[in-house]
Amino acid sequence: xxxxxxxxxxxxxxxxxxxxxxxxxxxxxxxxxxxxxxxxxxxxxxxxxxxxxxxxxxxxxxxxxxxxxxxxxxxxxxxxxxxxxxxxxxxxxxxxxxxxxxxxxxxxxxxxxxxxxxxxxxx
Amino acid sequence: xxxxxxxxxxxxxxxxxxxxxxxxxxxxxxxxxxxxxxxxxxxxxxxxxxxxxxxxxxxxxxxxxxxxxxxxxxxxxxxxxxxxxxxxxxxxxxxxxxxxxxxxxxx
Numbered sequence: 001x002x003x004x005x006x007x008x009x010x011x012x013x014x015x016x017x018x019x020x021x022x023x024x025x026x027x028x029x030x031x032x033x034x035x036x037x038x039x040x041x042x043x044x045x046x047x048x049x050x051x052x053x054x055x056x057x058x059x060x061x062x063x064x065x066x067x068x069x070x071x072x073x074x075x076x077x078x079x080x081x082x083x084x085x086x087x088x089x090x091x092x093x094x095x096x097x098x099x100x101x102x103x104x105x106x107x108x109x110x111x112x113x114x115x116x117x118x119x120x121x122x123x
Numbered sequence: 124x125x126x127x128x129x130x131x132x133x134x135x136x137x138x139x140x141x142x143x144x145x146x147x148x149x150x151x152x153x154x155x156x157x158x159x160x161x162x163x164x165x166x167x168x169x170x171x172x173x174x175x176x177x178x179x180x181x182x183x184x185x186x187x188x189x190x191x192x193x194x195x196x197x198x199x200x201x202x203x204x205x206x207x208x209x210x211x212x213x214x215x216x217x218x219x220x221x222x223x224x225x226x227x228x229x230x
Contacts, residue, residue, distance in 0.1 A: 037219075046210065046221055046222070046223045046224050047167065047210060047212075047221040047224075048221070049218055049219040049220065049221070060218075062218045063124075063218065064218075096166055098166075103172065103173070103176075104173065106155075107155065107172055107173040107176075107214065108155075108214040109157040109169050109172040109173075109178075109212070109214060110157075110159070110167070110169060110212075111169055111178070113166035113167060113168075114166065115165075115166055116166055
């Protein structure tokens with residue numbers, strides 16, 4: 001069974017950089033046609049897709065966050081990471097990592113998710 | 124970005140009721156539409172992908188339909204475990220985008 005687990009600080013000061021890691025078990029992040037995504041949910045709100053890194057290492061970011069965002073992967077430890085700079089209170093959210101799978105060639109959906117990590121931006 | 128709009132924002136249903144949730148896309152997304160269910164404090168779980176394909180393990184009371192810009196998720200007979208929030212999500216083009224959610228309360 002595929003499992004994803006987020007780890008990182010629960011509290012970040014304004015203007016600092018958020019670093020989160022998603023450790024994957026039950027699947028290799030460098031094989032198969034999978035896209036390893038970050039998604040966030042502001043308190044009491046809906047879901048916002050942040051970006052992904054593919055099995056081959058290519059990345060695609062949400063344009064609204066692109067200037068502050070880096071997603072990378074560590075294949076030796078089978079995890080991928082998010083760095084988001086210049087954090088503000090508006091970035092306070094639960095951050096999920098998720099696997100996006102392709103079926104029937106071109107249909108993509110998120111089939112496995114981490115449990116989520118609450119990140120609060122406050123001094 | 125493609126905007127996704129769900130209706131209603133919330134609804135209340137009794138066990139055994141038939142429930143329909145609607146999702147509208149701001150442009151034609153063919154059938155690149157997924158549905159998720161989220162319970163409070165938990166991660167979302169996929170119910171339907173490609174507009175009408177039921178994810179393995181999902182009860183058959185859930186079904187999806189639609190194409191183009193208008194989609195529906197139907198629960199044929201609501202069960203107590205179906206409470207929570209339902210989201211649609213497009214995977215057609217650009218950044219993935221979700222609807223704002225429909226909260227289902229069980230009476």
